[in-house]
Each structure stands twice: as structure tokens, then as C-alpha cells.
Amino acid sequence: MAFFRAENISISFGGLKALNGVSFDVRKGEIFSVIGPNGAGKTTIFNCINRFYDLDEGAFVLEDHVISKIKPHEVAEMGIARTFQNIELFKNTTVLDNLILGRHRRRRSNVFTEILFSRSVQKQELESREKAEEIIDFLDLEAYREQRVINLPYGVQKTVELGRALAMDPKLLLLDEPSSGLNVEETEDLSFWMSDIKEELGITILLVEHNMRFVQQASDRILALDFGEIITQGNPKDVLNHPEVMKAYLGEEDVFTQS
Amino acid sequence: MELVNEILQTVLSGISIGCVYGLVALGFVLIFKATEVINFAQGELLMLGAFISYSLITMLNFPYWTALLVTVIFMGFFGTLLERTVLRSLVGEPVYAIVIVTIGISFFLRSVVSMVPGWGTDTYGFQTPFTEKFVRTGELVVSWEYLAIVLITTALILVLFAFFRFTRVGTAMRATSQNQLAAVYMGISVTRVFSLTWTIAAALGGIGGILLSPITFVHMNMGFIGLKAFPAAVLGGFGSLPGAIVGGLIIGITESLAGFYLPEGWKDIAAWIILIGVLVIRPQGLFGIQEKKKV
Amino acid sequence: MKTDYNEDIRLFKYRSTFFWYLALVIGCLILPLLLDEYLISQLTFICMYAVAAVGLMLLTGYTGQISIGHAAFFAIGSYTSAILTAKGVPFILALPAAGILAGFVGVIIGRPILHLTGLYLAIATMGFAFIVDEILVRWESLTQGNMGFYVDPPSIGPFIIDTELRYYYLTLVVLILTLFAARNILRSPTGRAMIAIRDSEVAAEAMGINLAKFKTIAFAVSAFFAGVAGSLYAHKLFFINPESYTILLSIELLAMIIIGGLGSLHGAVFGAVFFIFLPQVIIMTKDYMPVYIQNQTGLEPALFGLLIVLVMLFEPMGIYGRWLKTKFYFEMFPLYKKDSFKREKKYQKAERH
Incomplete structure (x- = not known):
């Protein structure tokens, strides 16, 4: 049984079909990648899952719950976390606060108990911090704990964003081009973490990526998109050697040099 | 028939x-478009213009058009x-800091x-070529003072349009x-563009001042008209030059009708009620474009 | 790895910070004993405006939602408290009631307008303030319109607060409670959600933060404090009428928090101090000016306007920004480098239409 399913999803912007009848299944515990040239509709899938856009047709199903009609903030409550292509951190606060914000969906307090900072709020704060410290430890962010995000180098910011998503204790993690802008070392760290996330934390990952070498290494299965339609899907080797995929990428010159 | 005339x-x-x-709103929008700053002093620029033209006309005896x-x-200077x-x-500092500076x-x-x-x-007033002159068509009597405002504004808009389009x-x-x-x-040169924007906005304020003087007279608080031009600019979408004028007209007409037909007190808030109503339905104003952040 | 987090969630992270604040509070308690009645009443105004400024800071400085309509909540607080106490309700109940009603109105009007962004929200709140002001003028059976409303000095039980000194202590206590409440909100999930909304709405939503809900909470809490400040204001002046709550008050409150320094509670208090004390300083310097200028009524506002411009030119991040730099300078002395806080000036990259 599929863990997460896209059923025949379509969306268009001003007459342009960004996604056209796309269906795929993500199995529990796997890393499933979506590839395709710029403008193929990869990030649009994420934005639709997060309900920033309304689907014209089709549905997303997570463990038998249809999640394409709920409110945007409820998506997180269903256990879906994500990162963003161009980093959307809360940049005027510290790394620690960003991570604790990931715990927001566990909030049990209300504004009245918070004004008094009651025992239960204190307990909740301690729990959030414990979780955040685990992540700081896991992602090696110790040195940056109290620093404001805006002052951090790009690569570290990307890591913080991954950490913030992990702090949510998600079932499904959506990563939007996690390796873009990273240097070789940082990319290696990333694939190391990703396999840990998969193996140790048991989190299913849906990945959108541009860096082919990285995708090939990391993914269990791949879906290739172009112009909002599926070219092919299956195991990494087959998909990457598929003639249509090669053609879609050759049309765009800088793809293999970009990493 | 009388009702129609009225x-x-x-x-x-x-x-x-x-x-x-609309003219004041145009000043707001010009500066906002160029610098993302809301110029709270736009109304005061209008007031300054009114005082200067008052002095030129009554103290130095300048003819109206020269003044x-x-x-x-x-x-402009x-x-x-x-x-x-x-x-x-x-330039480059946080926008809200600059807004406070304009305050x-x-x-x-x-x-x-x-x-x-x-x-x-x-409070002062001065003579214009339009004072106490009227146009009559049938039963309808229109004061030249009002008509002059409309004509001069129209001419100004055409000049501005040509300036932005063709130069x-x-x-x-x-x-x-x-x-x-x-x-x-x-x-x-972005600096030069900013500078020019302030020049044009201040000049527009000056014209607004001269035009408004015969109607509300010249006094130090006439700059508060800026508070009426605000909703005008927002109604139009705060980024659209024609929108500013249309917004100004809507606010002006509403206010005028509300002042005439509704009980006292409605005149001052009718414009705001319309504005809030429009914004609840169209959060980006009438002519604004809804922008969604790309992620 | 860190294992004890209790110290992280304490109100004052370091013992020394606690002592500094304690010293400050003691200073605030002793200070009025050295001043004359007039200056004590100025201190009272500082506390009062600081309460409202803290409220607006939560909304504008922390949640990123600009309001140019807080005079309305201030007014609602004033009138609620005035009317309730006139009907015999004790002040100790009227004060929170003023805040609660203001907060409630905040929820009602916040819901439909809080999806507006930036400028549009600012203008909508400004319109709301105009409408409230007009209602106060017209609803004569309740507010006595432009005639104004007489308010009694407050009493708590048998204790009547009728001297400047007593009233100062009352407002000081309210201010301290306000700061406590604000601080507690800020170190709880609600406060973090507010900051998240300010920094990135999309990411906040993806974290599961309900934007409408938390914006409304911020609006309500902010209105609550403005209402409480309004109540204090009414009982201080003994007489209120709609003219005290014009757009200028809203703009002043906004200017206060920006000059104080957005995004810090210190800034709200600094801003209130700046706005109350500066006019006093200007009055004091008046004697040294030429007679013609001295006698001008426009002198104080002119100098005030000029000083606002100068302060922002000198320190666009507000007084709190300067405070941080000064502190940093002494901590780092003599290693301080002039460029430590230099920021890159940026061109606005945003696409606009």
C-alpha cells in the first residue's frame, strides 16, 4: 500500500499547464526523487502539497487521508515538513529558536497560560528544547546555537532549515533542492544525513533535485517530469538513462555542470 | 429635474x-513606486505650495499663472x-525608518x-481668474473654480503620461x-531617479496647493488633506498612477454625496467605509496586482 | 551536548541581568521622591505610553503587522473605563475590562482585515480609527460626544489614588506587569509564531502556524494593552473627549516604537521616554533662544520634528540599536572596530508593478 500518493494531479497558471495528470506513489521509508529541467513543475508539486496553490484536478493522499482540501497550516499537522529552494528561515532569530519553531505543531498551551508562563508551559518549553538539542547534535550545529540566522553562511542556513523540518517529527519530509548552493563537502554531509534520516529516523523523503550525481546516489526511485508531464518513473538507473530524459536535459545546457 | 441637477x-x-x-495621491504613489516609502509629508508639501502662491499673489502681486x-x-526645487x-x-536603510523621517x-x-x-x-484666501465666475447650461450652474481644477488636473495627467511614456x-x-x-x-542612475521623483512629487504637491486654495482656503492644517488622499491611493492599488486618480475621484464623489444626502458625520467616514469594504473583497485595491511570493 | 535547559527558559538568563533590572525598578521607585509634581506626572505619562507602545510593538515589531489605528483601541479603553467607573464599577475591574473590550474589538475587526498585507493593512486600521473616532462623537447618549466625559480619580478598595505620586506608582506597576506579560508571550510558542509570521509567512504556514489565528491573537493582545493604557490615561486626565484620540496619537505611537527600535521591548520603553521627555527638554532650552522664536507656538513641534529626523538620520535602527552598539563598544573595548555594525546597503530587488 502506498504511503503517500499523488492521484492524477493537474494545475495551470493563466492557461499554462504546470502539472498535467501526474500520478505517483511514495512507499514508506524510501527516498523518492522528482527530477526535470527548470520549469518542469517540480517545486509546484511541493507548493500544491503545502496548499499554497489549489489543485485544479486530482488529489494528494497521505495514509488514506485526502490532504488536498485541508488548510495550509494543517498540512504540517498531518506530519509533512518541508524545506525551500531559496531558504525561508526566520532570519532575525537564533538557530535554536528556528528549531524550536519546528515544534509548533506540538503546542498544547494557549495564550493565557503563556502570559503566566505556567508550569505546563515551562514543561513544554523544556521538551521543545530537548528535541532541538537532539537536532543540534544530529546536524552538528553546536557552534551556531545562539547565533542569528541572518549572520550564518549559506550552507549552514540550509542545514538549519533541514533541522527545522526535522524538529517537526515529520512522517514525510519534502526537500526542495537541498544540495543547490552547497560545496562538495557540504553535499557529502547532506547525503550522509539523508541516509541517517531514512535509516535511523525512519522518515520518508520526497526530494526535488537538480544535481544528477546526488540524485543517483540518494534515491530509491525517481520520477522524471518535463513540461508538467511524466516522462518516466522507476529505479534510478533506468530513469537517468531513459532517452527522453536525456533529451529533456540536453535541451538545457548547463544542467550537468550545475551542482 | 431639480433632483438630477442637484x-x-x-x-x-x-x-x-x-x-x-488624486494629485496628492499621485505624489504618494510616485514616491512609493520609486522608493517603497510612504511620504507622510506629501500633504505638507501641498500646504507649503499654497502658502507660497498666496504670498506671491497677494504680497508681490504676481498674476495667477505666473504665480x-x-x-x-x-x-520642485x-x-x-x-x-x-x-x-x-x-537610501538602503529600512523603509520604516525613512517613513518616520517623513513624519x-x-x-x-x-x-x-x-x-x-x-x-x-x-486662514487666508486669494483672488484667482476663476473667482466668482460661473458656467451655466440650462439649470446647471458650475463654478469656474471647480471646473479649472478638473481641467488643470486633466492637462497635468496628460503631461505626466507623456513624460513617462515617451521620454x-x-x-x-x-x-x-x-x-x-x-x-x-x-x-x-538610481540616485538621480530618486531625486527626480521627489522633485516631481513636490511639484505636484505645489500645484495641488494652488488648486485647493480657493476651495478650502490657505492655512497651516490644510496638509491634513493628505489623510484623504491616502485612501484614494490605496483604493487605486498604491502602485498604479491612473489608479490614484480614479481612487481620488471615487473618494471625492462619495464624500460629496455623503455630505449632501447623509446625516452629519457620514461625510468624513464614508470614504473609509468604502475603502475598507473594497479591501476586504479585493486586498490589493482596485488596480493593484496581487503578488504572491515565490518559494 | 546540553542537557539542562532550565537556565534557558529563565526570565533572566544571567544573575547579573536580574540585578540590573532590580536596580532599575528600585531606581524607578525612588526617583519620584526627588522630583516635583509636574515631573512625576511626566513619568506617569511615560509609563502609560510605554504600556501602549509595548502592545503596538508586539503587533508591529514582532508580528510585522503595521497598525496606524491604535488610537482607536486607546480610546475604547478610555471610554470603557470612564463609563464603567461612572456606573459604580470599581476601578480595579474597570481597568482590565477596558483592555478586554479593546482586545475583543481587536478580534472582531482583525478577522476580516488581517489578511491584508503591509501598507493595505496600515490604511485599513487607519480607517478603522477614523470610524471609531466618529462613533465617539456621534453616540452622545453613551459618550456625551464632543462635550466630553468627566472621570473620577481611581480607587482600589478604600485607597484613593488621588496624588501624582500614587498615580505614578499605579502606572509603574501596570507597566511592569505589561512587560512581564509581553516577555512571557515572547518566550512561548505564541511569541515565536508571531516572529515567524514577521520573518516568513510561507515558512510559518509550512511549520503549521495558523496565520489567521496568530495574527488575530497578536492584534487582540496588542489592542488589550492599548486599552489598558487608555484606561490609565482617562483616570489621569479626569476629562476625556474624542479630540484626544486622533490620527496623530496613532502616528505618535507608531513613531515611538520605530524611534525606540523595532523588535525589542526595550525599544518600546525608550520610545515612550523619547516622546515624553524630549518636549520637556525643548521647553527648557527655550530660554536661550531669541525672543521672537521663543514666543512661537510652533516652536516645540518644529524642533520635535527636526529631532525625529536627526535621530533617524543618525541611527536608522532606533535608540535600541544605538544602545546595543554602545554596549558592544564597551564590552569589546579597546578592540571595537568601526565597521562591526556596517551593513551592506541594498537595492530593492523585488519585482514591482
């Missing part, structure tokens, strides 16, 4: 006051000066005007307002 009269006076709102020209030139001395050093400027201008000998806190500088200004970074890469 309504027409009211609407016409609404249109003319709406034109002044208008001199005021516009002076105000004043806008440039303001930009050079105060605002230029703030400070508005306090300052209003108070300084009250301290100038011969101006002070009194190099105008095109550069439009480009800068859309994407500053790209404009810089294209070799446009």
Missing part, C-alpha cells in the same frame, strides 16, 4: 475635490533639496510655516520602479 452639482464638486485628492509657474518651480539633504543618506518632516514643515512672519496660524528619463523611472537592481545593471 445630484449633478454634487457630483461635479466631488469630482473637482477628487482631482485634488502657479513660480510655485511649481520652487516646490524644494523637493530636490529635501532629497539631497535628508533622504539621500537614508518628522511633516511636523517640522507644519510648525515652521506657522512661525513665518505673515503666514502664521490664520528617456520617464522610461528610466518606470524601469527603476519595477526592478532597481536590473535598472542599475542597465546603467540607470
